[in-house]
Amino acid sequence: MGRKLLLEHINVPGINTLEVYRQKGGYRAVEKALKTLTPDEIVEEVKKSGLRGRGGAGFPTGMKWSFLAKPEGVPRYLVCNADESEPGTFKDRYLMTHIPHALIEGMIVSSFALGANTSYIYVRGEMMPQIRILERAIAEAKAAGFLGKNILGTGYDLELYVQPGGGAYICGEETALLESLEGKRGNPRIKPPFPAIAGLYGCPTVVNNVESIAAVVPIVNDGGDEYAKIGIGRSTGTKLISASGNLVKPGVYEIELGLPVEEFIYSDEYCGGIANGKRLKATVAGGSSVPILPANLTLRYANGEPRLMSYESLSEGGFATGTMLGSGGFIAFDEDQCIVRNTWNFSRFYHHESCGQCSPCREGTGWLEKILHKIEFGHGTMDDIDLLWDVQRKIEGNTICPLGDAASWPVASAIRHFRDEFEWHVKEPMKSQSTNYGLANYANPIEKAPEEVKSQN
């Protein structure tokens, strides 16, 4: 059994209430932080913990905090990014639904560490039930003296508010989120200046993911060094993984970073294997934006060593044979799934969600969607596959925010690893409408590939 820091008490009845949460040791971190630690000491503990941003980018949280500008007389803000919308990711919704006080407690401690007296939790608008849950939890915390004026008699004041979004994936990008919180369209800002210098209302601001903020609680309770003992290498601590797709037991799992991917997929403690006795064809390991990998490269590096669930191990081999941990949205595809169709689906998503600010993304994502639609529905040519490659290359790196990269990578990796399946759609337009290609030639075992494709190779 791996250690659980965030979900340890997830099954305790009533853990969503302040009373039960406190019985299980909740709000100890607030007492400890406000009464015995200075803000700088907390930042130091978070640095020592090695905690990396859990929203997807994996940037060290303590370092992000230390960049925060502290000019005299200017308010500072902490904004929690709960705009969870990366396809394949649903851990924050889960955490907020079941243990809302873990986030509230983390917000209080983190706000104190950063010197913020007003903090916001920006929740995606579709999560109205979670917004109600958080508002109730905030009211409870306030009634118990953990929020408001002069918290626990320490002289520290904090107001915490929940802000609903309006339904836009792009608002998960931190500067788009700040624009949205200011009541505007979610267009990402040009950086620099970074939010740490000029964020919400032009004031120094830190934006952190729900899970990152919740992780500050065990870090303050047990110390950064203890937290850093869990995990492997520079991937310290535990990580919430959202497992979806064709798995026996999809759901949210807290893992110690460094768990072998094979164990995560197949052991009964986690996903329990592929549903309906089928075989694994491919995975997207960290949310739809990260490169898709065929089964063999999911489980092992190109040199045959086992791959682990960690930032470094999932990236091993670069984009040629690796992927990324991203937000921890782990999507499994069984042998009957069509990679072309899924890539088209993801491209439609990015086209729909592009804010339209940068032309490479606004126009390019539309091109990707259209070409993929053409191939998937039996009208593609071999040149279209090359055109697809060409378009994604022209989006990547040429946009203000990472949505352009996020739209390119799934397409690039699908062609890189499953080009035979794209070509099969072109060569067999009729057949591809009624049957699926099966396991890719790159995936093990390859016996399932249709006869005619094998003979063509």
Place this chain on the structure above:
Amino acid sequence: MLKVEETQPVEFSSALLAKFDEVVKRYPEGRQKSALLPLLHLVQEAYGWTSVPAMDKVAEYLNIQPIEVYEVASFYTMYFLEPKGKYVLEVCRTGPCCLVGAEKIMSHIEQKLGVKEGEVTADGLFSWRGVECLAACGFGPVLQIGPEYTFYENLTEQSVDQLIDDLKNKDLRQ
């Protein structure tokens, strides 16, 4: 597209305005525009959609230009710029849900309701549409129904039939 032909002026109830006042308190002095997204949700909850006259009223309340409201309402997918059915079934159509049968669920809903995506049933009760990832991928296929945004998970054709029948019955009782 904004429905500008809708010109009936709107008066907000005092109860709704009281809710507006509560929201605006969350932001620093002079930053009341931050309340725009929450206010539009409240308007939609009260009226079923965000009409141009209602948006103009919101602009007036927040002391901003109407265009600042329109550009926001048309950017975010949750705000309806035209009237919809009383119950809008929003089905997740993104990758992970499609791996477990979301497309089948959508065509079943289309058949069951007898209207295409975005249209309203003759009795005014239902609309449906595909939406992008709802962050419930492990429990797919899923759909949500506003204004409470209740989630219905692990959908089957039977559970969708049951849901639609329940909503019809609930409406008859009201």
